[in-house]
Amino acid sequence: MPAPLSIAMIGTRGVPAAYGGFETAVEEIGGRLAERGHEVTVYCRGSVHRAQRYHGMRLVHLPALPVKQAETLSHTALSTLHAMAHRPDVAFVFNAANAPFLPLLRVRGVPTALHMDGLEWRRAKWSGRGRDYYRWAEGRGVRTADALIADAPGIADYYRAEFGVPTELLRYGAPILEHDASPSSALRKYDLQPDGFHLVVARFEPENHVREIVDGYRRSAARLPLVVVGSAPYGAAYTAEIQRIADDDSRIRLLGGVYEQSQLDDLYRHAHTYLHGHSVGGTNPSLLRAMGAGTAVIAYDVDFNRETLNETGWFFQDADGVVAALTDVEAHIEAVRAAATSGQRRARTAFRWDEVADGYEALARDLVAGRTIHPLAKLLRRQVVERVDA
Template sequence: MAVIGTRGYPSFYGGFETAVRKLAPYLADQSWNVTVYGRSADLEQHSDKDPRVQVITTAGVENKSLSTLSYGLTACLHAFWTKPDVALVMNVANGFWLPLLRLRRIPTIVNVDGIEWERAKWGRLAKTIFKIGAFMTARFGTVLIADSKEIGRRWRDEFGRDCVFVPYGGEAGSDHSLEDGLSPERYVLVVARFVPENTLPEFISAARNLARDYQVVIVGSSGYGGHLEDDVRLLAEENENVRWLGHVSDDQRLLALWRHCGAYFHGHSVGGTNPALVQAMANGAPVVARDTVYNREVLGNDAAFCLPEGDEIERAVRRVMDTPSERKRLSNISLERVQQGYTWEAVCAAYERELRSQAEEKSLSEVTK
């Protein structure tokens, strides 16, 4: 089987890459021959790389607008030639190339991700491309996977396609030491890509006041520079209580930050089930989340939510930081919710069931031709 549409294996860039790092070795354990397509510039040498996973790098255009489309095309062309039993395709932008795989009778399992055409970070052309890619995915994808039930509802209403619900998983970290200078339960944490829909501008506003009384740790970057990185850099330079760590690729280091924080603010608004949120929950982080249907689906209605406004974020975070019983309550909610289907074992098993079902159906159809 082949995985198309991520930055490769092992890669630590985002949610798709995290899923592949968990899924590829799991599938190898289930006797699959696993090939992951990737981009050579984004693959990281790492000690936990499974030698059973074949990595194929293809060519593409390295820029914000064309990278997904171009790398997806070259990966699909290679898969067209090699003809794997089944392909797991990430991202609806690759919907443009699904007819190639169908032409070769390669069944496709497509993770549709979030509602990309509603993300503020994309311009009009990119939003149009994603929307057309979604129509193509609905038309040519064999099985669609949505990481949230709400995303599945949107696809049923807008495209007339049902999706299989498979979320992201979380894992508890080891006893990795905390960053030097940080005090357990006395720092506020945010982990996010620097885009407006992740509520970064509003959190920066809240952080200016929160930093008077607590340490504030910011993890993430835009990947392309820009004004949000400039704003966070200036905030950290002006206030010794603010620490910007940039992109953190060390899993255990990041899990330790979630495990020991006093409050984790999760501002993602349009992406369905967010991998960072599930990882935070698996490590018992007391979560304060932007009030969205997606975050309520994952956390449940008893969690702490706030509006995407600086003063509202500050108020909600202070309530958690100043109330030990509330921190404990929210931590327990996180740990309990993860066990309700948001573990990597459950997630990988669900993917494997769909892949095996399609591979067996293809094999049967070839025998009976």
């Protein structure tokens, strides 16, 4: 039986997952690797949970500067220094922005895989300097990581075309939420009926197209209310625009953040449709959660979403497209049920966390054995390890 590995997971907010896709991935993958006997260390920031262990994972809590431009990088810098001191067998680093820290891990002979996420430099929230930094960091990661992780075929295609490098296609998993026709505490809390509302769950950022969804809904004759879950920690003007549109229509319900996962799951499970406006990232966990809940999807028309849904559902590119999709789904109930069933079936078969964890485990062993996308890295690492161990 292969020996267990020590694995560091760096660059996210950590666990328990309460923020986004990276954190969910770390919780689901790291917990499974710990169950298999590996020593998994997760670096955490900003968590109210200060436990030292969670689902078998060792948690290291380190501070970060509470500024958008510096929060991630400052925390990853401290995490990298801590990992250098403890020298794990392998490190998984999440977010291309953290690429500048990879050479420090290499100095200690730690093989590293960098999860590239989506094309972050395309996000509207970044100014010219922020965009330039992400573009630079992408190239830095390509030149210094031993392996690159892509979570969608489109991301893998981008790195192959742009940089001529291979990636490891390791998707996210989908939670399967069985249908329950009875009213839940979440529905009672928000005065909603099962199968009686359209749902949006997203941060209020331009590339998530929440404004277009809300505007399209307002212009539609939809009978069912629109429930919007989300907020924008750094986007006051964009949030105000959404609020202005919603104020003109009593059918639109802005709930803000819903952080209790059981209540959020109930909203996914009982929605008539889920409207997904994300356009920049790869395989999106919110989309997978809706599919796993057996809820039909109206998605922004981009390759990532079409591939995830296997072309099943409704697609839009602007507010007019939202109007057309809402009109269609409220007029064709059987088509909605068929899309919901198809989506959940795909979630069950194509997005399984156990298989995702298998991929991470195999990649970790390959990296420890010396596999790398950089031919000279193996020789350099051997020299570093011999020097450190001497």
